[in-house]
Every structure is written in C-alpha cells, then in structure tokens.
Amino acid sequence: MTAKLEWRGVSKRFGANVVLDGLDLSVAPGRSLALMGRSGQGKSVTIKLALGLMRPDAGAVFLDGVDVTHQSEAARRASFAGIGMLFQGAALFDSLTIWENVAFRLINADGMGRREARARAIEALELVKLSPDVAERFPSELSGGMQKRAGLARAIVGQPSLLFFDEPTTGLDPVTAGAINELIRDKVTSLGCTAVSITHDMHSARTIADDVAMLDAGKIVWRGSVAELDSAEHPLVRAFVTGRAEGIEA
Amino acid sequence: MAGSGPLGWVAGLGRVSLAGVAAVGRVGQFATRGLSAAISPPWYPRQILAQFWAVGFLSLPVVGLSAWFIGAALALNIYGAGDRFNAETVMPQIVALGITRELGPVMAALMLAGRVASAMASEIGAMRATEQIDAMETLSTDPRRYLIAPRLIAATISLPLLTLVADVIGVLGGMQVSKLLIDLPPKIYIQTTADFITRWDVESGVIKSAVFGFIIGLMGCYHGNNAKGGARGVGRATTSAMVSSAVLILASDYLLTSIFARG
Numbered sequence: 044m045t046a047k048l049e050w051r052g053v054s055k056r057f058g059a060n061v062v063l064d065g066l067d068l069s070v071a072p073g074r075s076l077a078l079m080g081r082s083g084q085g086k087s088v089t090i091k092l093a094l095g096l097m098r099p100d101a102g103a104v105f106l107d108g109v110d111v112t113h114q115s116e117a118a119r120r121a122s123f124a125g126i127g128m129l130f131q132g133a134a135l136f137d138s139l140t141i142w143e144n145v146a147f148r149l150i151n152a153d154g155m156g157r158r159e160a161r162a163r164a165i166e167a168l169e170l171v172k173l174s175p176d177v178a179e180r181f182p183s184e185l186s187g188g189m190q191k192r193a194g195l196a197r198a199i200v201g202q203p204s205l206l207f208f209d210e211p212t213t214g215l216d217p218v219t220a221g222a223i224n225e226l227i228r229d230k231v232t233s234l235g236c237t238a239v240s241i242t243h244d245m246h247s248a249r250t251i252a253d254d255v256a257m258l259d260a261g262k263i264v265w266r267g268s269v270a271e272l273d274s275a276e277h278p279l280v281r282a283f284v285t286g287r288a289e290g291i292e293a
Numbered sequence: 294m295a296g297s298g299p300l301g302w303v304a305g306l307g308r309v310s311l312a313g314v315a316a317v318g319r320v321g322q323f324a325t326r327g328l329s330a331a332i333s334p335p336w337y338p339r340q341i342l343a344q345f346w347a348v349g350f351l352s353l354p355v356v357g358l359s360a361w362f363i364g365a366a367l368a369l370n371i372y373g374a375g376d377r378f379n380a381e382t383v384m385p386q387i388v389a390l391g392i393t394r395e396l397g398p399v400m401a402a403l404m405l406a407g408r409v410a411s412a413m414a415s416e417i418g419a420m421r422a423t424e425q426i427d428a429m430e431t432l433s434t435d436p437r438r439y440l441i442a443p444r445l446i447a448a449t450i451s452l453p454l455l456t457l458v459a460d461v462i463g464v465l466g467g468m469q470v471s472k473l474l475i476d477l478p479p480k481i482y483i484q485t486t487a488d489f490i491t492r493w494d495v496e497s498g499v500i501k502s503a504v505f506g507f508i509i510g511l512m513g514c515y516h517g518n519n520a521k522g523g524a525r526g527v528g529r530a531t532t533s534a535m536v537s538s539a540v541l542i543l544a545s546d547y548l549l550t551s552i553f554a555r556g
Contacts, residue, residue: 096427120433127431134428137419151337152433197432207431 064261077252127198349451364466388467413513414534418520452506
C-alpha cells in the first residue's frame, strides 16, 4: 500500500549543524504517528520539509506517492489543499477575527463566499467545543487553550486527509491539554485522516497516536506502536517513558 | 595567511563586496516576485483596500501637517534671505517650484518611510516570528499575493496622491506666511502660482512619488519578511526598513532629478 506521507533519505543541515541525516519515515493512510525526540533534534524541520516550508538538501518527500519536493510553489499549494496544520502557538492571524481565521482557506484559496464560509467556520468552531460568540473576537482576546481550539478548527474546516500537529499541548495546563488531546484524537478518528504530531509529552502521544517514532541525531532510532512503548528497550525511549535521563547524553 | 596584513584586508573587502552584491540580488529577486504578484491575478481586493486605508488615508494628517510647515518655512526663508537679491517678490513662484518638484514628494515619502515602512516591517516580521506566514502557506494562500502585493500596490499609488495633497497644502502654507509678512493678498498669490507652475512641475513630482512609494513598500515588506530572531529581529527589521527606505528615496531622488533635468 502506498504511504500517505513518506520522507525518503531526507537530509537537512544549517551551516555545520546536521539536523536530518538521511531520514526515512513513512505514515500509512489513516494512521496517527507521534514524532518524538529531544529538543533540537529536527522534529519541526521534519514537518516543515513535508509542508514545503523548507527544501531538503538531499532526499525527497512523497505525498500519496507523488514527489512534492521538487514541485513548483503553485503545484505544491494545490497538492497541499487537503492538509491541515495546528501550529505550536496556534499561529492565528492577529488582524482577523476568529471566524475569518478559521475560514481563511475557504475564502482565500477555495474562493468560497464570506457568508457560506462564516457558517462553515462556526460549524468547525462548534466541533472543537467553542461557542459561536467567539467567532467575532480577535485571537488576542482568547486564552491559550481557546486559541489552540480555534487553530484546530482552522486545520479541520477543509475536511483534510492529512493533519499535522506541532506540540499541540505545550504551554497548556493539564486539564486543557487533556481536552485538546481528546479533541485531536476524536477529530482524527471521525475525519478518518492521517495525522503526524510532534510532541514531548508522553501522555499526549499515548492519547493522540497509534504509532510513535523517536528521532535522534537526524535519524529514526526507534519506531513502534503506542502499546509497545512500555516494553521498548531503546534507552532514549525508556528515558521518555520513565522521565529519567540516566544513560542519556544531554 | 589571509587573516592579517594586506591579504587579510583584501579578503575582508572581498567578503563585504560579495555580501553587498548578494543583498542587492536578494532585494532584486524579492522586488521582481512582489511586482509579478502585484500585476497578475489572483488579487485580494479587501487586503488592497485595507492597505490603501492604512498607507494612504491614515497618512493624510501627518503629510498634510508637515507640508504646511514646509511650505511656510520655505516662504520664511525666502523672505529672510531673499531680500539680498530681491527674491521676496517671487516668493509664490519659488515656494510652488520647491514644493511641487522637490519638497512635496521627498517630504511625503520620508514621512511615509517613518510611518508606513516601519509598520509594514514590524507587522510582517511579527507574523514571520509567530509562524503566521508559514500558516498562510499551509492554507494554500501565497503570502506574496496576500501580504506583499497589496502593500506594494497601495504604497505605489497612495504616495503620488498624498504628494498632490502635500503640494496644495504646502503652497497654502507659503501663502499664509506671505500674507503675514509681505501682505500679499491670497488671491494674487494663488493666481501668480497658477500662472507660473507648469504641468511638468507637478507631474515630475508625482512620478518621483510613485517610485518612492514602491521603495517604501518594498523595503517594509523585504525587511519584515526576512526578520529573524524574535522580537529583537523584528526591531532590527523595523529600523532597517525605515533607514534603507530613507536612503534609497534620497538616492533615487537625485537620480530621477538628474534624468528629468536632462529632459
């Protein structure tokens, strides 16, 4: 079966700093993968390469079996029409209201009328448990958790087949983080889409993912299902599971 | 070894020269792409209108006020120093010529460089720092068309219009001073100005303004788009946008004036 998304031999360096060193990773359709690893190991770069926000020095990224690395910008944007992304800080547009943020793709890329797009945005806000009166507010008027929910609504409003989540629970209190995790799991399941999440949070990974891949020194050093995490013998995975850094170089 | 002595100096000069050429190339590439997005569809009319409001309409008070003071100060200078060669009798003509050809366009552009280029750089820089521009890409929307092109269009068209306003208000400033100092009736002042000024005096200033407007939009967007390093980077981008706009405005003013003078 063709992978939904695949990084094949991807390398990326910034100056002398090698971030990814021949990364091979694939995600099957309908699966949810959590990409874990220590800070500075290239998790965000891995996602940005898949989204075409960066170009790899070597290797290629395949979306539904199509090499999207060397496409023109216009072709790439068309290929990515079915992709949603929740950024770490939500990355809502400050100058737009919440409904305009959620409906951004519908209005500006799909050419939908504002009235219809607004109705779709409010539906999406309700799906992430935000009330319609939030629609007319600006991002700065919402709490961090509400902004994440609005970001999630923006990611799912276009019925994507592939979703990316970059540290979806960072900076949130445990209750809000738990609610966001449940929402992500629920939406990924109900939409039947493929998901790739970056997280440091083991609880988050267990909730939102089917599979876990551990990135270290530019390569995947361990991969398995969530159920296999507790029995994994790789020292870095053990360190993440137990929360102890014994035997791991800082 | 190239690290010291004359060879080191030459190597340093080479590095600086290459960096300079690379920077010019990057700005040129950014300008070409921005221009291409500005003149070809799809356009975002709401964004373009919003920029006309921010760049053009909201700049009216500062440009108008500055123009009045410049016109009035110019008239005062002519009155104060012009009696050495009886220039006070041609005060309306000198004020009109100075304002329409030089001071109106340059003053309005420098005001906009301070108000608009810096605002564009800080807004786009903050969007870059908070991943809003990356988010726009993932939402299948080209930031060059949504963010850059509207700003270039609005700045290039707004500044000539603001300059026309500055021309009128600057002349009025001169008129009020001349009424106060040499008791020249406003009607005669206006008539003298209208008889003296040529169409080309105004047009040359407007053409200059369009170029200055493009420079302001370009520098604001370029420095904002390339802001790196969080809040500090945004601050640096804001300063760079303002300073580079001002320098390029004055340099291109000299260049355009010399071209127009030959014509």
